[in-house]
Amino acid sequence: MPTLIHAATARLPILLPAQLGGAGGGGEPPRLPAPPALESMFLETWWPALLLVVAGVATFIILSRRPATARRALPIGAALIVLGIAAAAISYTTTTRREALNVRTEELIAAVARTDEPALQAILAADATASVAALNRELSRDAILNFVATNMKNEYAVKEFAILNTEAVIDGPNSARTQARVRVTPEAYPVPVLTWWRLHWRQDPSPGGLWRLTRIEGIGGR
Structure with a gap:
């Protein structure tokens, strides 16, 4: 059951669906590839x-x-x-890499929602970027942090949101993607909307290294 988070304690810079214009074309984007059946079945x-x-x-x-x-x-x-x-x-x-990535995704959303800059800085890789159609430009790591610290407190404020689904796929020895579906009720109007986000990750080279976010993509909304 999704957990609702009220804007009284948190705000999230999720753009309205009409602004997204993401790759999903307003609909639900394709799901990530399914994980290995046995590992998923017995460990997750x-x-x-x-x-x-x-x-x-x-x-x-x-x-x-x-x-x-x-x-x-x-x-x-x-x-x-x-x-x-x-x-x-x-x-x-046992925590699989996909489970760790899904937790990391939830931590990212929580850090953004609470404008917790130290936590967000710890998650973002040094070369992190973001691509959202409404902004019509690429955001660097510093620009992402600035966007969270400023814009999300004003025009992108939300009344409440819920993370409805997260999924993860391992692409290589230290690279992966997660995809999150988030339901948002903006403060501007009390109509819940759905947004989809794809997140790209790179794992630190040390044993058991943390996953760092390298790219954020707004891929759809309705």
Whole structure:
């Protein structure tokens, strides 16, 4: 369920859909490529672990009712339950690169929304740029910071917003993209609108390095 953030505590420099004119042409842009199925299934979701536990319980009940299979009910059922618990533990304690990127995306939006310049500076790469059709120009890192510190407090103020969806794809050893869909209710008029943003990231070379934002693209709105 998306979390609503009110403008009383935060503002977001999301341009109105009519101003965006992004690559999405006003509609929903294509989704990013799907992640590897097995990794996504077992490390990024909880339902495989739940299914294993349910299967273990069901197997124990079914086998224990039949004299011919009663002896195998406990070891087979217990094995499935243990596998389910292990899968849940691994999923809970493992953060995939895509999950880290989605968290980083949410941190970026929070930093911008709260005009938290130190946090935003820590996320932006030194060569970060932004491309939004309404501005009709490329923004440098300094221009992005200035835009957040000034314009977002005035003409781009919003009443509330919610991050509806984030997705991530790994493009290379230290490069990736995320895509975020954000619902915005501007202060100018109480009509919720949708905007889509594509974010490009580069990971610091150190082991477990942080992801830094290299490019922001406004890709659609309606």
